[in-house]
Amino acid sequence: MTPPSFTVIGTPFSTFTRTITLALTHKGITFNQVRVVPHSDTAYEHHPFGFLPTLVIHELNGQKVDLKLRESQAIARYIDRVGPEPTLTIADGDGLTVVAEQMWEFVSFVGAYGFPAVEKGVVKPRVAATDQGTLSDAEIRRTIAPAVAQLRAFLDKIEAHMSPEGYVFGEKLSWADLFLYPLLADLRAIPEGEILSPRLVGWMDKMDQLDAVEKTRADTLSVGARPP
Ligand SMILES: N[C@@H](CCC(=O)N[C@@H](CS)C(=O)NCC(=O)O)C(=O)O
Structure with a gap:
């Protein structure tokens, strides 16, 4: 082979x-x-x-x-x-876009602002504190409260760029979904996942049905794993 x-x-x-x-x-x-x-x-x-x-x-x-x-x-x-097919790009006018390049804009929002807000600000400190086991849940919440407020702001802004239903840009799965999903899957696995809005929870449920999501789930933080 x-x-x-x-x-x-x-x-x-x-x-x-x-x-x-x-x-x-x-x-x-x-x-x-x-x-x-x-x-x-x-x-x-x-x-x-x-x-x-x-x-x-x-x-x-x-x-x-x-x-x-x-x-x-x-x-x-x-x-x-x-591997052009199945496509992960969109067309002008899909979802809330006017031009298709807004998909890369969304991807850049997620990488540049989402990764620090989700992982560095909230997920990693929560997991580190939980694993260390010295602080109570209330103490951890107090420590990360400013970062959670920033995360809420990020999530509100990113949601405002998403189609009201379906994938990020409506009917077509795109790179925007694949960049956002791993971050929010980690967030959903910790108590602060409670700040995910109904739209984001519904979007995650839709993403969960993808074969690729199922096949890449093992050994991620979203299922409680630790590196590598
Ligand atoms: N700009 C890079 C960012 C990749 C990135 O931040 N990867 C994380 C792992 S998910 C990393 O290597 N972080 C190391 C660090 O923050 O020092 C890309 O788009 O590939």
């Missing part, structure tokens, strides 16, 4: 890595995964700043290359080129 043409460098616990494995799985593109944490030796061997994920492209035009492609939005564009 021919080995997969791609290797994803990154633990399933990494939300950006899950976005990439979600897309590859959804498009039926086979890959190997090297489950390492950020700033590990392997992460630095593949990414100049030790971040996750990296996509290693083993072959290009019949030539063995082992090309390292970093940064999830660059990887997403490459995946769209090698």
Whole structure:
């Protein structure tokens, strides 16, 4: 059997890595995964700043290359080129958009503002405090209250850019959904998941039905796992 043409460098616990494995799985593109944490030796061997994920492209035009492609939005564009169907892009006018590039705008909102608000501000401190076991739930809530307020603001703003029903841009699943889902799946797994609005909860229920979501769930924080 021919080995997969791609290797994803990154633990399933990494939300950006899950976005990439979600897309590859959804498009039926086979890959190997090297489950390492950020700033590990392997992460630095593949990414100049030790971040996750990296996509290693083993072959290009019949030539063995082992090309390292970093940064999830660059990887997403490459995946769209090698596996255009099923599409993860949208058309002008889908959902609340006027031009299709607003999907990348949404993706950038999620990466630049959502990741810090969800993971750095709330999920990681909550999980670290819970695992440490020294603070009560009320004390943890007090400690992270300012970050939760910021997270609420992020969620309100992101929801205002979503179609009122269906996926982020209505009927079509897109990269916007695949970037947002891993973050909110982690959030839903901690007590602060209670701030998710009915629209976001309903959207997550819809996402949960995707085969790719089911197949990439193991070893994520959303099911209580810890890295790698
Ligand atoms: N701009 C990067 C961000 C990726 C990123 O933040 N990955 C996280 C793991 S989910 C990471 O490696 N974090 C290391 C750190 O924050 O130092 C991308 O889009 O790929």
